[in-house]
Amino acid sequence: MHELSLCQSVIETLQRESLQHHYQRVKRVRLEIGPFATVDEEALRFAFEVARSETLAEGAELEIIRSEARARCRSCSNSFAITERFDPCPLCASHELELLSGEELRIVDLQVE
Template sequence: MHEMSLCESILGILQDQAVSQKFSKVDRVCLEVGPLSGVETEALRFGFDVVTRGSLAAGAKLDIIEPQAAAWCLPCEKTVSINERFDPCPECGSHQLQVTSGEELRIKELEVS
């Protein structure tokens, strides 16, 4: 389960920010996880709870935002919503799509004390 290693990396970022921003506790973490990122959000939630035990983020609320994936269609020159990486363009049926969003995995917000 690679979500555990992702959670360990997130905790590392939180610890680094605690030093540079001078806070001692994380109360809430808001992550943006795109549907094309390859991350299972429930596994991420579980991993976050496990990895943060006994740390500055112990007991922190984890909010996950899951934005819609989008792609640029080369033939019809439109930005379209997609559900999966190899979906056809909903406008023209072409498979010549360039993903423009949906692969994100980033920390959007932190509430700290």
């Protein structure tokens, strides 16, 4: 399950950061997930529960924020929010788009003690 390895790397990041920022426990993690990230939210929540056990994030709450995807049109340089990967440009209807964001999974912030 690929969500589990994602969560394990999130936990590893938390552990690494805890040494730099001197915290012992993580109480809440906010993750931002782009609409085109290949992540299943249910699976991610389950994987997080597995990955956090016996770590500094044991019992931590997981909050998931869905970010919006943005693309830029290569024909008219318009940049806009998209909901489907193959949406056309709303101005010129071109499909020549460059995806600016939407595939990311990142830690937005933490509540620690």
